[in-house]
Amino acid sequence: MALDLVPLWAAILAFGVFMYVLLDGFDLGVGILFPFAPDDASRNTMMDSVAPIWDFNETWLVLGGVGLLAAFPLAFAIVIPAVYFPILFMLIGLIFRGVAFEFRHLSNRRHWWDRSFFAGSLVATFSQGVVLGTFVQGIAVDGRHYAGGSFDWLTPFALLTGAGLVAGYGLLGACWLVLKTEGEVHEWARRKARQLAIGVAAFVAMVSLWTPFIQPQVRERWFGGEHPLWLWPVPVVTTALFVFLWRSLARGRDATPFLAALGIFAMAYLGLAISIFPMVVPYSFDLWQAAATPRSQAFLMIGTLFLLPIILGYTVWSYWVFRGKVRAGGGYHS
């Protein structure tokens, strides 16, 4: 096959995972903030703001998992066993938070399901952060199999990235609520967003400083001889976005904090991609070594190029239908 589809597949998959992180990020973040809300009315508003979209957001996770299986099967077969328990905890967390959307209205013990929504969101987010940290640290490989044990992911670095992602999703959730709500819950979310912004900045700094010491490849990439100058904009833009986030929160803007938080996630994601590229099983297999056969990649690419724009089209439409502020009580659906 003449055309090398590996870079395009890597880009599509990276896009899918990024969409997941942004979209489910804010609704998981709403779950993480849930018990800290001022009152039950605020909690109902928070739930209403994500109820019509959460399962759509989680579909991007399925795309990420299945896309990895289809486009880079060797990576799927090695990386997923390495994070056996974080994946288990993530899935169980997602179940307990997912069913809470409906169950809390049908149960006589609403507070059980409110706790389930919070705990599920927290556990799922932390687990995703652990998966990220394990991935960055590198995965032990024997031939075409994962070679380590089922608890190798339990490292200080992975726990740090887990905690960092909790803060990060919390920030996205708070900024989402600033965008989508008004009144008391809005003011509360704005305060939380400022607190979380400080926390996220600290985590980003810690992870950024720690990562180069994990792996020579990463150190070489950022501080090595070749062209480290073109990488300077990454930390500079990230810092600028934090400043922008802080100021737009302070000035009472509604939409720009959410955009700034998205930008911060985009830069962190970009920084990670720069560190890891071109590895897809760090630091044993690169994208080309783990890729599916060209015939498989081509078959799926044809449909993906056709379907992805349509999906994005009705995503935008669905968000448009539910645009505007969420109001407590009956106002939302009228």
Next chain:
Amino acid sequence: MIDALLLSRLQFAWVIALHILLPAFTVGLAAYIAVLEGIYFFTRRAVFLRLSRFWLRLFAVSFGMGVASGIVMPFQFGTNWSRFSDVTADVLGPLMAYEVLMAFFLEAGFLGVLLFGRERVPPWVHFFAGVMVAAGTLLSTFWILSANSWMQTPAGHAMVDGRFVPQDWLRVIFNPSFPYRLVHTTMAFFITTALVVIGVAAYHLRRGRHAEESLVMQKMGLGLLAVLVPLQILVGDLHGLNTLEHQPAKLAAMEANWETQARMPLLLFAWPDEAAERNRLELGVPVLGSVILGHSPDAVVRGLKEWKAEDRPPVAIPFFSFRLMVGLGVLMLALTIAGLVLWRRGRLAAAAGFQRACILAAPLGFVAVVAGWVTTEVGRQPWVVYGLVRTRDAVTPSLGTHDVALSLLVYVLAYVFIFGGGLLFMARLVRRGFDSDAELEPGAPAATPARPLSGATRVR
């Protein structure tokens, strides 16, 4: 022996058996809701709006559970079956990815509008959203059953360095057992939903309320069953013949047939003894097996002894689960005929015995679906890709027994809790019944103004 392999198989059986209950319900229900919305859109008869709103609440709960338990499934291939993933992904990966791209996004993208958007979009858009959700569930069925069928009857591939490589995508997708499995399973899902619909109608009729809604539901459900149940028996027979051709060892296990023989009996009951390679306590109809499978008394049917013991599936499980499925099919046929006779005589609502039977029959579709699933999946053993890759060679090599024991325990506890809760809450929604027309007047205040947004409470 209890090891990571056995526990991984139990874990997969557990998470998929519980997950399949939800599509078994929501595939048919999505189509039913689309039909109700369509009739309401064109006729503006209020009863169809009340029906749609009622079923949308149950759909919201079951679909949410389906999404949550469905996300688990693809990750199982990585966590517990990594060697299966490595070997088959070039063929199966794109099929599953097409399921996500064509089906999951479509369902989820339009579900929000279907559940919460009735007053935010024009009526035709709301109807369209219902059609799109239903289309999504059917496309999902198409792709996942194609992948599953390929594992049963692999085709269109070559082997390169021990991995499957696709050669002909049309032969991969439309592999020999796929058309039969697709039709058989989809019809089973619709029948399952129809049985729930007439069961819920019977529940309300027995309590002497919602007579108008319940009779509409029961007639729609019986009408569908009248077409699908006889057709399903025919399709099931064709599916069995397809199995005889492509997976003869599975068929021999389903019939507990040890010897290759002409004039094969059809066993109604037997106690298969795998160690002794024979059955105890056989009770059967002479020659009927050969007539059904070969359309001639002298047709020769291959028996289990033709295969080495290590290439045979377990016998007792497919034998009994197959009989359970067929027996339930016969019961469904009897119920359908009784319902049609009563309907024709205009005595549907008054027939207490029939209505009680409908309530008891409401869960039978689920039992039959799981029994059929067990038959086909256990009958595929000892292969994960039939005849080519053994299940024992598919499990993740890094897993220890304790790892899988722990994860299985977590899945069992979590699912018992979640599915138990879901069942309880759906029963509550059924008891709550239908809205009155006054609540549906445009601009009417919501019955409980402070109630927040959920499909179960806020479907408009």
